Amino acid sequence: MERNEFLKMLGTASLMACAGCALESCSSSDPTVPAPPTGVDFTIDLTSSANTALTADGGSIYKNGLVIVRISDTSYIALSQACTHQGTTVAFQPSAGNFLCSNHGSRFSTTGSVINGPAASSLKRYNTELTGTDLRVFS
Ligand code: FES
Known part of the structure; x- marks a missing residue:
């Protein structure tokens, strides 16, 4: 593997890892929380x-x-x-x-x-x- 290819792959992997962290920290509510009842x-x-x-x-x-x-x-x-x-x-x-x-x-x-x-x-x-x-x- 060439040095440029290695650095490019490393950058992509780091970006994906950071995106995962950001998404995790932004989710303050659980998407499985039931919606409030309607038509009550x-x-x-x-x-x-x-x-x-x-x-x-x-x-x-x-x-x-x-x-x-x-x-x-x-x-x-x-x-x-x-x-x-x-x-x-x-x-x-x-x-x-x-x-x-x-x-x-x-x-x-x-x-x-x-x-x-x-x-x-x-x-x-x-x-x-x-x-x-x-x-x-x-x-
Ligand atoms: S405060 Fe976390 S479930 Fe109610």
């Missing part, structure tokens, strides 16, 4: 034993890819449950009033916005509407 429209019966957690402030349940939380007897919130970093299910922390992903420590506000990373994008927020003891959750 379901109703939760608050008198059902399956939904007992929603009878106390700070209580939460998981349903159809969402986490639903009771803030007060007239206020509920619903967010996509998959952390936007790598998809771990987030949990509401009543004492802190926000959502924690236990995998790497991301926190999200009750609107779904990122309080601290490594997650870089918000959880999706859904509408809620309380009618009597029926809680409708919808996009």
